[in-house]
Amino acid sequence: MKFNDLDARMRVFETSHDHCALPGLYLVARLDGRGFTRLTKEVHPFEAPFDERMRDYMAETTRHLLDCGFRMVYGFTQSDEISLLLHPTEDSFGRKLRKYTSVLAGEASAKFSLLLGNIGVFDCRISQLPRRQDVVDYFRWRQEDAARNSLNAHCYWLLRKQGRTVAEATAQVKGQRTATKHDLLFAHGINYNELPSWQKRGLGVYWEEYLKVGFNPHTQELVKTTRRRLALNLELPLGEAYAEFIQNLLSAAD
Numbered sequence: 001m002k003f004n005d006l007d008a009r010m011r012v013f014e015t016s017h018d019h020c021a022l023p024g025l026y027l028v029a030r031l032d033g034r035g036f037t038r039l040t041k042e043v044h045p046f047e048a049p050f051d052e053r054m055r056d057y058m059a060e061t062t063r064h065l066l067d068c069g070f071r072m073v074y075g076f077t078q079s080d081e082i083s084l085l086l087h088p089t090e091d092s093f094g095r096k097l098r099k100y101t102s103v104l105a106g107e108a109s110a111k112f113s114l115l116l117g118n119i120g121v122f123d124c125r126i127s128q129l130p131r132r133q134d135v136v137d138y139f140r141w142r143q144e145d146a147a148r149n150s151l152n153a154h155c156y157w158l159l160r161k162q163g164r165t166v167a168e169a170t171a172q173v174k175g176q177r178t179a180t181k182h183d184l185l186f187a188h189g190i191n192y193n194e195l196p197s198w199q200k201r202g203l204g205v206y207w208e209e210y211l212k213v214g215f216n217p218h219t220q221e222l223v224k225t226t227r228r229r230l231a232l233n234l235e236l237p238l239g240e241a242y243a244e245f246i247q248n249l250l251s252a253a254d
Ligand SMILES: Nc1nc2c(ncn2[C@@H]2O[C@H](COP(=O)(O)OP(=O)(O)OP(=O)(O)O)[C@@H](O)[C@H]2O)c(=O)[nH]1
Pocket: 032, 033, 034, 035, 036, 037, 038, 040, 041, 045, 046, 047, 048, 049, 050, 051, 052, 054, 055, 079, 080
């Protein structure tokens, strides 16, 4: 068989299920660390439940993803996951989803591994959201998930550090009311409300504009130019204020 015929025959198997996102849909990619329970407990014993090194590696990986060749509006990270809002007009690779998921998972895995000095792998999935409100709800959902996980993790690790087994600590935390969990922590000197915001609400990365003042040697004048840089927010707003914060990012991207 001639190469051109073989190429055409085989290419079909590779591409016939390619899916392209419709224009106008908002795309949010979520990356999640693969087997990070083992990675953070056995391979690299990090502080539990929260380690600042892990926070910084995730923040740096998120920054990298916002600046790796796609138009991105917002990145949010908590625990071992990262959510990315692509710019609504992003149209690279003809909006082929397999390209976005594979390239983003590759970029995240490579960056995180370099920071960690060991292999750390991420998977990636994409939500295709039809309305702005869905984007706002998506990010509120992940922030709410961060809050729940963080409360559970603090309770779980308190019990583990007191000598409970994995099964005992898991069983004790499961099904408890939120107020009971707060009380459990409080009784052992941890005021949940005073824990660092990034542990409870996650952290955000987005582009911000700033004014740069330079000197033009030809005209001998000061010149002001607008540049953009990535901002890291460790004190994200909560609830309705967070919804407004996401709305503002969407409006700025219009
Ligand atoms: N010790 C420690 N663990 C962390 C930290 N941040 C995230 N993790 C752990 O990362 C894991 C993330 O949970 P999952 O994504 O559900 O678990 P996973 O093992 O990655 O499983 P898959 O995602 O299904 O591959 C949990 O076990 C968290 O405790 C941290 O700062 N310190």
